Amino acid sequence: xxxxxxxxxxxxxxxxxxxxxxxxxxxxxxxxxxxxxxxxxxxxxxxxx
Amino acid sequence: xxxxxxxxxxxxxxxxxxxxxxxxxxxxxxxxxxxxxxxxxxxxxxxxxxxxxxxxxxxxxxxxxxxxxxxxxxxxxxxxxxxxxxxxxxxxxxxxxxxxxxxxxxxxxxxxxxxxxxxxxxxxxxxxxxxxxxxxxxxxxxxxxxxxx
Numbered sequence: 008x009x010x011x012x013x014x015x016x017x018x019x020x021x022x023x024x025x026x027x028x029x030x031x032x033x034x035x036x037x038x039x040x041x042x043x044x045x046x047x048x049x050x051x052x053x054x055x056x
Numbered sequence: 057x058x059x060x061x062x063x064x065x066x067x068x069x070x071x072x073x074x075x076x077x078x079x080x081x082x083x084x085x086x087x088x089x090x091x092x093x094x095x096x097x098x099x100x101x102x103x104x105x106x107x108x109x110x111x112x113x114x115x116x117x118x119x120x121x122x123x124x125x126x127x128x129x130x131x132x133x134x135x136x137x138x139x140x141x142x143x144x145x146x147x148x149x150x151x152x153x154x155x156x157x158x159x160x161x162x163x164x165x166x167x168x169x170x171x172x173x174x175x176x177x178x179x180x181x182x183x184x185x186x187x188x189x190x191x192x193x194x195x196x197x198x199x200x201x202x203x204x205x
Contacts, residue, residue: 026165032126033158040151 057085076192078179079172091171098164105157112150117142 057063058071074081079092117140123130124139142150172179180192 024165026161030158030162030165033154034162036125037151037155037158041155044148044151 057082076180076183076187078182083179095164095168098160102157102160102164105153105160109150109154109157112146112153113140113142116146 057067058074060067063071070080078084079089083089084092119135120139120141122139123137127133127137127139130137141147180188183192
């Protein structure tokens with residue numbers, strides 16, 4: 008029982024943790040920019056922006 | 057550590073925190089657990105990464121009048137909330153550094169929690185739910201962004 012309450016608390020931290028939210032957002036933004044650059048470099052004619 | 061030379065004033069709060077999360081307390085220290093030292097070493101590299109990124113953006117970036125993506129309102133924070141754009145080679149370098157460093161931050165966070173979970177909550181499992189909430193979860197949120205979620 009106690010184990011599960013601890014587990015629930017940790018899950019709560021997981022959900023609200025800035026250390027997850029911020030880096031994930033940054034990975035999304037910077038990853039998209041890197042991909043865009045690589046796509047352009049590959050000679051893709053499709054306009055991405 | 058309590059009794060150490062630099063405890064006051066820098067590390068006073070950690071005297072309590074080390075009794076909540078044993079990985080930062082005497083238990084890990086006496087067991088010669090190298091996890092915190094290893095984590096600290098990676099933190100240094102990570103911090104350097106972010107500072108290099110900020111240096112590149114603020115040295116080579118061009119200020120724009122528009123509000124930066126994800127930035128607070130310019131009416132409150134002024135120029136600090138405005139977008140800056142870097143171009144060319146510097147842009148490529150700074151994007152790569154920012155991506156890699158953010159990946160470090162995310163991986164380390166997941167690692168800390170998984171380490172604790174796979175160790176059967178060896179270092180925080182001794183707390184009851186109330187103690188854990190007020191001394192472990194709330195501090196972690198206050199130092200981060202509970203206000204945003």
